[in-house]
Amino acid sequence: MPSTYRVETFPVATPAASAVFITVLSQGPLTRVELARRTGLSSAAVTKAVRPLIEAGYVIETEDDGVRASVGRPANPVQVDGGRALFIGVKVTGDEVIAVLTDLCCRIRTARHAPFTTQRPADVIGLITALTEELIAEAQGLGVAVQGVGVAVSGDVDRSAGVVHYSPFLGWRDIALAELVSAATKLPVTVDNDVRALTIAEQWFGGGVGCANFAVVTVGAGIGCGLVVDGRVVSGSHGVAGEIGHLPIDPQGPVCHCGNTGCVEAIASDSAILRRIREDTGRPVADSAEALQLAHAGTAGAREAYARAGEAIGRAIGAVVNLLGPERVIISGEGLAAYDLFAEHIRDAFGAAAFGAAARCEVTTRPLPFEEWARGAAAAAIQTFIGSEPR
Amino acid sequence: MPSTYRVETFPVATPAASAVFITVLSQGPLTRVELARRTGLSSAAVTKAVRPLIEAGYVIETEDDGVRASVGRPANPVQVDGGRALFIGVKVTGDEVIAVLTDLCCRIRTARHAPFTTQRPADVIGLITALTEELIAEAQGLGVAVQGVGVAVSGDVDRSAGVVHYSPFLGWRDIALAELVSAATKLPVTVDNDVRALTIAEQWFGGGVGCANFAVVTVGAGIGCGLVVDGRVVSGSHGVAGEIGHLPIDPQGPVCHCGNTGCVEAIASDSAILRRIREDTGRPVADSAEALQLAHAGTAGAREAYARAGEAIGRAIGAVVNLLGPERVIISGEGLAAYDLFAEHIRDAFGAAAFGAAARCEVTTRPLPFEEWARGAAAAAIQTFIGSEPR
Numbered sequence: 001m002p003s004t005y006r007v008e009t010f011p012v013a014t015p016a017a018s019a020v021f022i023t024v025l026s027q028g029p030l031t032r033v034e035l036a037r038r039t040g041l042s043s044a045a046v047t048k049a050v051r052p053l054i055e056a057g058y059v060i061e062t063e064d065d066g067v068r069a070s071v072g073r074p075a076n077p078v079q080v081d082g083g084r085a086l087f088i089g090v091k092v093t094g095d096e097v098i099a100v101l102t103d104l105c106c107r108i109r110t111a112r113h114a115p116f117t118t119q120r121p122a123d124v125i126g127l128i129t130a131l132t133e134e135l136i137a138e139a140q141g142l143g144v145a146v147q148g149v150g151v152a153v154s155g156d157v158d159r160s161a162g163v164v165h166y167s168p169f170l171g172w173r174d175i176a177l178a179e180l181v182s183a184a185t186k187l188p189v190t191v192d193n194d195v196r197a198l199t200i201a202e203q204w205f206g207g208g209v210g211c212a213n214f215a216v217v218t219v220g221a222g223i224g225c226g227l228v229v230d231g232r233v234v235s236g237s238h239g240v241a242g243e244i245g246h247l248p249i250d251p252q253g254p255v256c257h258c259g260n261t262g263c264v265e266a267i268a269s270d271s272a273i274l275r276r277i278r279e280d281t282g283r284p285v286a287d288s289a290e291a292l293q294l295a296h297a298g299t300a301g302a303r304e305a306y307a308r309a310g311e312a313i314g315r316a317i318g319a320v321v322n323l324l325g326p327e328r329v330i331i332s333g334e335g336l337a338a339y340d341l342f343a344e345h346i347r348d349a350f351g352a353a354a355f356g357a358a359a360r361c362e363v364t365t366r367p368l369p370f371e372e373w374a375r376g377a378a379a380a381a382i383q384t385f386i387g388s389e390p391r
Numbered sequence: 392m393p394s395t396y397r398v399e400t401f402p403v404a405t406p407a408a409s410a411v412f413i414t415v416l417s418q419g420p421l422t423r424v425e426l427a428r429r430t431g432l433s434s435a436a437v438t439k440a441v442r443p444l445i446e447a448g449y450v451i452e453t454e455d456d457g458v459r460a461s462v463g464r465p466a467n468p469v470q471v472d473g474g475r476a477l478f479i480g481v482k483v484t485g486d487e488v489i490a491v492l493t494d495l496c497c498r499i500r501t502a503r504h505a506p507f508t509t510q511r512p513a514d515v516i517g518l519i520t521a522l523t524e525e526l527i528a529e530a531q532g533l534g535v536a537v538q539g540v541g542v543a544v545s546g547d548v549d550r551s552a553g554v555v556h557y558s559p560f561l562g563w564r565d566i567a568l569a570e571l572v573s574a575a576t577k578l579p580v581t582v583d584n585d586v587r588a589l590t591i592a593e594q595w596f597g598g599g600v601g602c603a604n605f606a607v608v609t610v611g612a613g614i615g616c617g618l619v620v621d622g623r624v625v626s627g628s629h630g631v632a633g634e635i636g637h638l639p640i641d642p643q644g645p646v647c648h649c650g651n652t653g654c655v656e657a658i659a660s661d662s663a664i665l666r667r668i669r670e671d672t673g674r675p676v677a678d679s680a681e682a683l684q685l686a687h688a689g690t691a692g693a694r695e696a697y698a699r700a701g702e703a704i705g706r707a708i709g710a711v712v713n714l715l716g717p718e719r720v721i722i723s724g725e726g727l728a729a730y731d732l733f734a735e736h737i738r739d740a741f742g743a744a745a746f747g748a749a750a751r752c753e754v755t756t757r758p759l760p761f762e763e764w765a766r767g768a769a770a771a772a773i774q775t776f777i778g779s780e781p782r
Binding site for chain 2: 015156165166211212213225227229230232234235236237238239240241242243244246247248249250251252258259260261315318319320322323324325326327349352353355356357358360361
């Protein structure tokens, strides 16, 4: 059923107020004094920004912790009331729709999966709206309104227009996804590239909290990358950014599906690893699970394929680090299942490639199942709701 | 002689006022209506920001162009009065100090060069202060105060601390350059990495005006890169960023001075090209001028070295474009002297590497002699003066 609640207007009018809310959201509970320190605003500006948020119920004072303000300003830490509003995040893979209902703090309340066999836009969109409506009904049962829907799709996605220009995994071109889902659900819909959405969630609620510069590198069917530079998710002037999978790292490397030679993805994607194992071992390896088994059993050709993939990923991370100098690189994606097979090669290749102080960048891993990607889509919807869209 | 003028306080108190001034500075003359459009501020906010700048003489109304404001707001375009304040920019190369006197619009009034033979910090700093004092005297002759000095040095420079951590070309380590030059000149001194300083000048006064995302790639003795993402010059969390020269692009490539294999700089720097030509032709080629001559005379080994350099630069630009999606890449540096020899190879390699819409990035060249790099240092000083330092 479509939403019967009216979408509310979020009471934040200035960039300063927005900065205050985002800081409370991602780092709270925090006292106003600490909020002033972290946002670089005056205490008066913080107090002024917090007041309407408390009045509207989005921010609450936490319990008195015994500290009394000597100058009359409230000393209690403030935090976001996650239950004040709900959001829906949807991730579309090549064969499945995953939808989550989250609260305003992007905590997952419910997750639903629905596989599909045809990638026809109308069918997949039908599935997206069906799952969304189920979650809207669930939210109504909780007595809290859903304030927005986010949908994350891999490929070239224009968030401001709400259009999927090209999604190779789905074979979609120029689908006005936001408009179509919004027409069915009567809710504001934010469409974004899936890695970018995941990066927003990591920035506000995950491994990037407190980092002005970090990268999320996803390994698996493709090799993707979300970049945060100076506190903002990079989108690029033409909608393309973070294409770490297409960094040219080896002129003698295999030809990539993009047409270029020696791309990271042509060496380190699941299908590239499979192809190499088939060639080197002569075995008709069916899928990544079988490839992993072979490598874990010590088959030389299989181990070598993972080693070369690890090297390529490490060199690519070296390139990101030398260009942008992030504090942290978070490696994730379904390819993490093979992490023990390429961890050492990633580390060595990164160490060799990182220039000077850039090597101080921390490289970590973080398993992020597809529910987390759907949660990223919810984070994009939260961003829209609080009026903090990227420009 | 040290400055006898008191350094003024620039009348900009808020981020909005700063955005207004920078827009007038880099894109003026502009009407207040157009300023409001470009900054995204209200007309009232623009008028409020402009008033104190006019009162202090930094901004002036241009001649009445016949347009009358119907709602009572002044309709005349405003522009920065360049002659209101002067700045000094200094670029230190491996064997020369170049100093320029610029106005507030970063237009060069005078340029001075002084070669040096010893790179001892005390000697070079003595030369920097001597040139600076000559230019201060010249400014006094013009009756305008110098409000700041910028010094640009290649290598790992911590702008906020004013310290050159490591400059390989000069062999300097941990030199408190800002403090030393400031003690001698009695002026605020801003020290920055030379490519970053050049990028600031390009952003505000050069080939990057109006671009939210662009890159400056410098080719020559080293291969450097300044990056502007979402309107800000990238500095990195550990002081390292834009190290395009150390992107790993060929596992079979030559060993780089940084210790890694197949860096762009190991293939495309002046010395890498020279080394390759000597190896391939067996001739004791003395310098880049001779190498250029050989290539222009059609010597196969020499032409090949430039072709490989062009390919490496093109692939590196492809990497930047795939990660960051800039609108424009500006190629500059003393290596442009060989541009006819590698232009085609840059273009082809970039075209092959650029992914999807990222290929729409415009790749241009712009000769920027060392005076322009010194001007970049002046731009960094202007940034400090107007209170718009990077965070």
